[in-house]
Amino acid sequence: MADEGRAPINVVLIGFGSVGKAFSRLIRDSSASLASKYGIRLNIAAVSDLRFGSLVPCEGMDVSRLAETSLQPGGFEKYPGGSSRAQNETIIRDVPADIVIEATFTNPVDGEPATSHCRRAIEAGRHVVTCNKGPVAFAGKELKALAARKGVTFAYEGAVMSGTPVIRVASQTLAMAGIHGFEGILNGTSNFVLGRMGEGLDLGAAVREAQALGYAEADPSADIEGHDVRLKVAIMANELLGADISPEQVLCEGISGLQPADILKASRAGQHWKLIGSASRDERGSVTAAVAPRALSSGHPLANIAGATNAITFRTDVLGDVSMVGPGAGPLQTAYALLSDIIAIYRS
């Protein structure tokens, strides 16, 4: 399918952290196959970032080059169309884009300001694609209903397991399989940290490594204390089990209470500590959800999932257990989820 003559899809990027940067590189590197496979041409019409400012690039400017530049705070100012001030709300409202990508930090307490960004974008008639767990966990139902009223899509594949397509597969392909529960390793940082602690590193050093690799949240205590998984469990319970729960209703315990000695002792006994997020629906339809560390014996399907890899097992009526394993964190992996949502919107 040729894209000659097709108008580009204009995208506004809210957040130019590691994921936003990776997204700009990914669409540059994929532009030929996006055009030939799907007839899609993507254009970054504006970028806004709390640290770097805002930018409405002039025609022909390659935003992905900025991802390879060592930008200083306010650094967008020196480019044509740039300002040292972030203007998230104004850009969302005023730049005539087709899609707003919300890729700012996840706030595990109330999902703001990302939830307001998504709401404003949908109200302005834009599709919203996000990897931000906050808006989906705290306001997913409201934002989906608003998007339906406005005739646009609110898509969030990257909110759980980054580019591994669990939400789409579970909500579409497994829609008739009768999912009644799930359990999984849903945080790459804590899984990576547990592995490194098992090799003798202390918690702080292991977290610093995860930060350097781009896995950790802006505040990594969300990874370590289980709050990130709590958001993901709430998202999946609402999406797949028909629940209507907020993150506070998910029981939550993280891994900060585990010492390297506990991990080594378990490993000598053939066990592996993992941070497990789970939810299930009983016969009366009531859903319980929790996040907690568990020592799994070697034969357990989640025991040998290592590094930032995630895994989930869906319990279904028709198929029994169905499991998926794949990346759960990382800038490129998360950027891929954003791209997969955009393709899904334009293919439908």
Ligand code: HSE
């Ligand atoms: N900090 C998260 C993780 C990023 O480590 O899994 C992906 O949600």
